[in-house]
Amino acid sequence: MKEFDGKTCRLIDADIHEKVTYADLLPYLGQPWKRYIADANWVQEKHMPYTQPAVAGVNRADAMLPDGRDAGSDLPFMREQLLDACGHDIGILTGALDPSPSSMHGWYEMAATLATAYNDWQIEHWLEKEERLYGSIHIAAQDPKTAVEEIERIGGHPKMLQVLLPIDDIAWGDPMYHPIYEAAEKHDLVIGMHHNEPPVQFGKWPRYFIEWHALIPTSHMIQVTNMILNGVFEKYPKLKVMMIEGGFTYVPFLMKKLDQQYKDLRHEVPWVTKMPSETIKNHFCFTTQPLEEMTKREWNNLVEQMGTDDIIVFSTDYPHWDYDSPEQALPNGLSEEVRHKIMVENALRFYPKLKRRDM
Numbered sequence: 001m002k003e004f005d006g007k008t009c010r011l012i013d014a015d016i017h018e019k020v021t022y023a024d025l026l027p028y029l030g031q032p033w034k035r036y037i038a039d040a041n042w043v044q045e046k047h048m049p050y051t052q053p054a055v056a057g058v059n060r061a062d063a064m065l066p067d068g069r070d071a072g073s074d075l076p077f078m079r080e081q082l083l084d085a086c087g088h089d090i091g092i093l094t095g096a097l098d099p100s101p102s103s104m105h106g107w108y109e110m111a112a113t114l115a116t117a118y119n120d121w122q123i124e125h126w127l128e129k130e131e132r133l134y135g136s137i138h139i140a141a142q143d144p145k146t147a148v149e150e151i152e153r154i155g156g157h158p159k160m161l162q163v164l165l166p167i168d169d170i171a172w173g174d175p176m177y178h179p180i181y182e183a184a185e186k187h188d189l190v191i192g193m194h195h196n197e198p199p200v201q202f203g204k205w206p207r208y209f210i211e212w213h214a215l216i217p218t219s220h221m222i223q224v225t226n227m228i229l230n231g232v233f234e235k236y237p238k239l240k241v242m243m244i245e246g247g248f249t250y251v252p253f254l255m256k257k258l259d260q261q262y263k264d265l266r267h268e269v270p271w272v273t274k275m276p277s278e279t280i281k282n283h284f285c286f287t288t289q290p291l292e293e294m295t296k297r298e299w300n301n302l303v304e305q306m307g308t309d310d311i312i313v314f315s316t317d318y319p320h321w322d323y324d325s326p327e328q329a330l331p332n333g334l335s336e337e338v339r340h341k342i343m344v345e346n347a348l349r350f351y352p353k354l355k356r357r358d359m
Helices: 022-028 033-038 075-086 108-127 144-154 175-186 209-214 216-229 251-268 276-283 296-306 336-350
Strands: 012-016 090-093 133-138 160-167 190-195 241-244 284-287
Touching: 012 075, 012 241, 012 336, 022 033, 022 108, 033 108, 090 108, 108 133, 108 144, 133 144, 144 175, 160 175, 160 216, 175 190, 190 216, 209 216, 216 241, 216 251, 216 276, 251 276, 251 296, 276 284, 284 336
Parallel strands: 012 090, 090 133, 133 160, 160 190, 190 241, 241 284
Antiparallel strands: none
């Protein structure tokens, strides 16, 4: 293994969705799990239908395979359309099994089995066939014991960078899930939290997709707040969390609000020993996508309010319809130094396993 310092790297993409189906996982499943899918047509229920603003559903129309297969389901096509075309040096896979195993209500045994199958499928069909791609460990976090067992089983793989958790109606700061963070910290794994379901923690599901999509940052704010105030980072001081597919423009507000609340109410959470804004700077990163259109001045104002741009990491969200182009997403006029920091250096520093890779 050679040291990788990022000097020759042009682009690290922190959110790429490879598509998997239950049929893809059948070779990795034993009985009775295989029978449920193959013979009984089992599928995990969705909570509500919603419309999408693109002819290919959640995906770019041009990312669909010419033969009609789903976007993100074919590695050679992804190489051509994304990795080669955009100059990727590293891409981090975050998956597209809907719903995430950790979001399955009930039947945790099936969720854990699907997660294990997914991990083995991802390694064989993507990580071992494309040296630029790195992976995320899928778990069934509803059952922390089996989740930890899966992290122990696969966490030492050199191309697994993070443990993926969905952002939905689960409060991930709850001590119930702390063994997962202990295992992740042990294996130098980041916790990747990815947008998954509408922000319903304090109410019903939204009526329209536009409500869901507009309010994605609120569900991210809830999770950041919940983890900080439950003392996760006092307990696991080396733990890192990547907040994926929620953008970062909400972060200045959250920092200021949490700091003020901490000054007023810190007696309620005596185990929290640092200002929340400092914990955010030291333990979190936020992917750019979906990045609102903005000027250089607006970008700089946000960075000034956060007090750092070390916590912003570029992502495309390929192949989704609101994909952000590496050439067009960042504001015009940013210096090459700043662009390189967002595109490469921050991710390289944040993910422990990216500090060394085959060259």
